[in-house]
Amino acid sequence: MKGTLALSYIIPKKYFYAIRPALALRWLRERPDPPPMDLPRLRAGLWLDPGLDEAIERLLVAKSGSSELGTGPRIGDLDRFVEEEFALACAVGGTDVDHDPDLLDDANRVFREIVDGDL
Numbered sequence: 001m002k003g004t005l006a007l008s009y010i011i012p013k014k015y016f017y018a019i020r021p022a023l024a025l026r027w028l029r030e031r032p033d034p035p036p037m038d039l040p041r042l043r044a045g046l047w048l049d050p051g052l053d054e055a056i057e058r059l060l061v062a063k064s065g066s067s068e069l070g071t072g073p074r075i076g077d078l079d080r081f082v083e084e085e086f087a088l089a090c091a092v093g094g095t096d097v098d099h100d101p102d103l104l105d106d107a108n109r110v111f112r113e114i115v116d117g118d119l
Helices: 013-030 039-044 050-064 076-092 101-116
Strands: none
Touching: 013 039, 013 050, 013 076, 039 050, 050 076
């Protein structure tokens, strides 16, 4: 979405690439448990402004009726939501953590063993 924010039109399918992460960011801010992967449970577990929820629902209905949505006008409620959630996440930032360099080596070793079928 980053490169498309200045355009007056969008490929509606691109909203899905931003909606789920934005919802997950809100979930992480509001709840102690990890966010679910599927969009329906993610939406159900959060309070969303009715206009935003309706915009997401309309997009889902349009997607279910067609494999390709073409291009269309921007959806203000979705644009604002995505921009606000990502801005809040950037404002909070991450925490400085001392990383154990051996931990990455161990993780890479385990990953290679899994891929090679040795584990």
